[in-house]
Amino acid sequence: MLGCGMLEQHRLAIRKSSYALCKQLMVDEALVQSLLADNILTESMAETILAEPTSQKRSFHLTLLLPKRGPRAFSSFCSALRVTEQQHLCDLLTQELEKDDRETHIPVLSCVCCLFAAESMEYSLYADSPIINTPVLPCTSDFYFSRRQQSYSMTSSPRGLALIISNVTFDSRTAVDLDRRKGGEVDEEVLRKVFTELDYIASVHRDLTAQEMRECMEAFCRKPEHRTLSSCVVCLLSHGVEGAVYGTDGQLLQLDWVFEAFDNARCPLLQNKPKMFFIQACRGEELDCGVEQIDGPGRTLSPSCEQRDAGREEAGDADSTQIGDMRRPRIKLPQRSDMICGFASLKGTAAMRNTKRGSWFIQELNAALRLHSKDTHLADILVQVNRRIKEREGYAPGTAHHRCKEMSEFTSSLCKHLYLFPKYQPQY
Numbered sequence: 001m002l003g004c005g006m007l008e009q010h011r012l013a014i015r016k017s018s019y020a021l022c023k024q025l026m027v028d029e030a031l032v033q034s035l036l037a038d039n040i041l042t043e044s045m046a047e048t049i050l051a052e053p054t055s056q057k058r059s060f061h062l063t064l065l066l067p068k069r070g071p072r073a074f075s076s077f078c079s080a081l082r083v084t085e086q087q088h089l090c091d092l093l094t095q096e097l098e099k100d101d102r103e104t105h106i107p108v109l110s111c112v113c114c115l116f117a118a119e120s121m122e123y124s125l126y127a128d129s130p131i132i133n134t135p136v137l138p139c140t141s142d143f144y145f146s147r148r149q150q151s152y153s154m155t156s157s158p159r160g161l162a163l164i165i166s167n168v169t170f171d172s173r174t175a176v177d178l179d180r181r182k183g184g185e186v187d188e189e190v191l192r193k194v195f196t197e198l199d200y201i202a203s204v205h206r207d208l209t210a211q212e213m214r215e216c217m218e219a220f221c222r223k224p225e226h227r228t229l230s231s232c233v234v235c236l237l238s239h240g241v242e243g244a245v246y247g248t249d250g251q252l253l254q255l256d257w258v259f260e261a262f263d264n265a266r267c268p269l270l271q272n273k274p275k276m277f278f279i280q281a282c283r284g285e286e287l288d289c290g291v292e293q294i295d296g297p298g299r300t301l302s303p304s305c306e307q308r309d310a311g312r313e314e315a316g317d318a319d320s321t322q323i324g325d326m327r328r329p330r331i332k333l334p335q336r337s338d339m340i341c342g343f344a345s346l347k348g349t350a351a352m353r354n355t356k357r358g359s360w361f362i363q364e365l366n367a368a369l370r371l372h373s374k375d376t377h378l379a380d381i382l383v384q385v386n387r388r389i390k391e392r393e394g395y396a397p398g399t400a401h402h403r404c405k406e407m408s409e410f411t412s413s414l415c416k417h418l419y420l421f422p423k424y425q426p427q428y
Contacts, residue, residue: 006067010074013096018063020092026084027058034080040069060287068177132367136197137374138423148426151377151417152274152338154230157425160273162200162233163220164191167248169207170239175250178239186358187280190366191235198369198422200233201225210247217261226269231418233276234258237362240281242347255279263336271333274418276378277341280359284348290393290405340412342382352394352406361408364388369420377417382410 006014014021032050035041041049045065052058066073074093081090166188170178185206192202205216217234226232236258238245244252264271344351344361353359364385372381386408394404 006069006073007071009097011067013093014063014066014074016096017089017092021063021089022056022059024086025059025062025089026055026086027062028055028084031080031084031086032062034083035076038072038076038079040066040073040076068179132363132370134367134370136194136370136422137372139374139419139421141424143375144421144424144426147417147419151419152231152414154419154421155426156228156230157199158201158229159199159420160201160229160231160233161220161223161225162191162195162202162235163217164188164195164202164204164235165208165213165216165237166204166206166235167208167238167246170246170248171209171250175246175248178246178250181237181239181353182355183353183358184237186356187237187353187362188235190358190362191237191278194366194369195233198373198420202233207248209249210251210253211249213245213247213253214257217258221261221267221270224269226267226273229273231274231276232262232270233278234262235278235280237280237359240279240283242283245279245281259336259339259341262339264333265335270338272338274378274414275339276418277339278362278365279341280344280351280353280362282350283343283345284350286349288346288349288405288407290403337413338415340378340382340410340414340418342385342408342410344406344408346407346409349407352392352404360389360392360406361385364392364408373420373422377419379410379412379414379418382408386410 027049029050032041032046036043036046049058049061049065052061066077078090078093081087081093166184168181168184170180188204188206192204195202208216213236220232220234236245238247240246241252243256244254247253258277260266262270262275342361342365344359351359351361354363357363365382368381368384368388372384376384389406389408392406
């Protein structure tokens, strides 16, 4: 096992040369075998790289992988370039090393993606938009009374509990390929502040293993406070793959388990109450490079149960209505309902995170909640987030990741509109 990553100056040289490398580097069997013989790549890594259908994809994967392969990886890569008659790329890397690096403190945008089954890669881009700190705008009394009948009851104060689990630093022994999530601490603070302003009791838990994450959520589900509160929020910030997020020990926590923990059977205190989930993590390895636009510019009451769905009535029981509620079957609920989950990226794709200002998705979610929750239900707020994410693109001139894209999405089993009614408390 390689005990540490590449030297920072070598990592920067590869980053700055990434555009030329992805365009010009020929990753063939000779180059891969050279790195394999030098113990920079494993057999599995070599096979995965060579299985890519195009040279550009092989180059892309290799340049993302190299910075994780130890302090000898840079010199071994240069040697492999010379052996495969790609001296010009070796010279390019050497020139980058010799330059006075004046961009060391420029904020960078990270994309966390999983290229191999147990290895998460990170690459960087530059510059991003500022964090919105506008106070949450208040809901008016007139708006509340015009919407309360068709929406979830949000009358408790606080509105609910908010759980934020943020994994920033990963165990270098058991999660050697999971980099520190620079900017993750910004996301957790942004979420803590906005949900506190929205009248939630927010708790932040940093750097948990997969098992600790399970235990934390199980304890959260059992909190007796849920009985009298209107809703709950769960935010998971970590490295991830499709359908799961990483604990700091490199083990995966399946998202299906998370949703099951809050379903109507396992979390009865939250039955019929809205449960909000926000997942800031990659869901795959693909970087969305975008396409050119051809025509555009450069606790509520449960609903009744119909008799035909509830089962057959007993024949001849004419006096059943006189027996009372003791013989009446209880209203049944689906196993899972009243949930909405926002994802930072689409299935199979990577999510973007600025190391100074946090992730794109959390930035836009924060802004939309602050500006629009006063008169917009959550599903429409997440549509607004999608629109804003669609408009964004990475800024990293000279790299393969310049003008990269991201697309967020959400899923919902909500049964009513979910208005947060910020800063309004009905008087009865």
